[in-house]
Amino acid sequence: MRVTVAKSLGTCFGVQDAIDLAMDESYRGDLTVIGQLVHNPQTIQQLQENGANIVDKLSPDIHTKHVMITAHGAPESVHRRVKEMGFTVLDASCPLVLRVHKAVSRFVRAGYHPVVIGDALHVEVKGIVGDLEDYTVIRDQSEIDKLKGRARVGIVSQTTQQIDFVLKLVGEIRERFPQMEVEFCDTVCQPTKARQVAVRELAKEVDVMIVVGGHNSSNTKKLALVCAEMGVEAHHIERASELDPRMFDGKEHVGITAGTSTPREVIENVYQAIIHMPGVDISECSDLPPKEKYLH
Ligand code: SF4
Known part of the structure; x- marks a missing residue:
């Protein structure tokens, strides 16, 4: 393996x-x-x-x-x-969350009804809409009709949404309401996009993916979702002790990814636990990428 x-x-x-x-x-x-x-x-x-x-x-x-x-x-x-x-x-x-706040303020000043694609109960979304008198949060396709009767909408998304999902939803809003003026500002953050692109690439190669991160972490759950959409078995774990040898039964190639709130130390523990499992050929294992330099 x-x-x-x-x-x-x-x-x-x-x-x-x-x-x-x-x-x-x-x-x-x-x-x-x-x-x-x-x-x-x-x-x-x-x-x-x-x-x-x-x-x-x-x-x-x-x-x-x-x-x-x-x-x-x-x-x-x-x-x-x-x-x-x-x-x-x-x-x-x-600063990338504040960018969403600013985008929403711009929409409101310009007379657009603010719309957030995301989870209404998530603290980031509560922070975005907390001071607005009138707004709509849309979680998925089933909530598009909440926008019925609006003439102009300005759409942003929670920073940790899947960009493909967000673009699809915006397209569906435009189709559903052809008369509506729809403006969209892409506010999915760059680190989230980078992790989504990387997991997509890796999912093409592996037969099981270990997704490391808090069970309540929105962006970690989305990484597991990307794998599921691509037909790759994924296991979302919070820590190395949750690894189970049965996850690797009959598998030849294991992928590891982690959400934007997962500490390096936790990833290292999971990585070490997996590469030291019976049947793993260490010479065929990639190293952990260097810790990212934070440039902002
Ligand atoms: S996931 Fe990280 S970089 Fe992206 S908005 Fe949240 S805190 Fe900022």
Whole structure:
């Protein structure tokens, strides 16, 4: 059996910057994070061990000076509320999420009804639409009719959507409402696209794919979905201990990929566990790609 690692995988710069900020010594023991900093339980545990207080929502019970907005971003009103409550805001919003906020503001100023393709319950989407009076979130084809009666719509997407899916949905909206003026701004982020392209390439070669990342990580789930769409067996695991030798029964070529919130360390553990399994020819295994340099 041989093992190939996707050319692009794991933590993106937005998540890494947020983790680095939260781990900064100067905030040790004096930082509250609102919501999951990343959708990865190992990283959350590390942050808590480092003294970070992680809560679901803003409340007067918070006793730290600093309050962090995560990489997923938050509406302006939340930033204001944090300051009004006397906390110091540590803003770890990813610039690529803020780009979505700006695109939506531009659409609203220009008179378009804002539409977000994504999961209405996801914290990033809540942050995008949180200050809007009127908006529509569309998860899939079955929700297109929510746009009935709109004359002009401006569409963006959650940054971690599959770009092919988003383009198809925009095409279907145009077809369904030919009279409607439809503007689209592609806001799927570059690291997500890079991981999707890499998993697609790799899925053509392997007969099983191990997808590493939090079970609640949107973009990790999407990577597994890409494999399923391509007819490749995929196993979404959070950590090396979830590997099961039965996943590799009769398989000759194993692929490994990981979502944008999966720490390097977790990927390395999974990689090491797989290449040391019985029947693996190490000389036929690719190395992990070098850790990405964060250029933004
Ligand atoms: S997945 Fe994309 S938008 Fe989200 S934090 Fe990473 S780079 Fe930023």
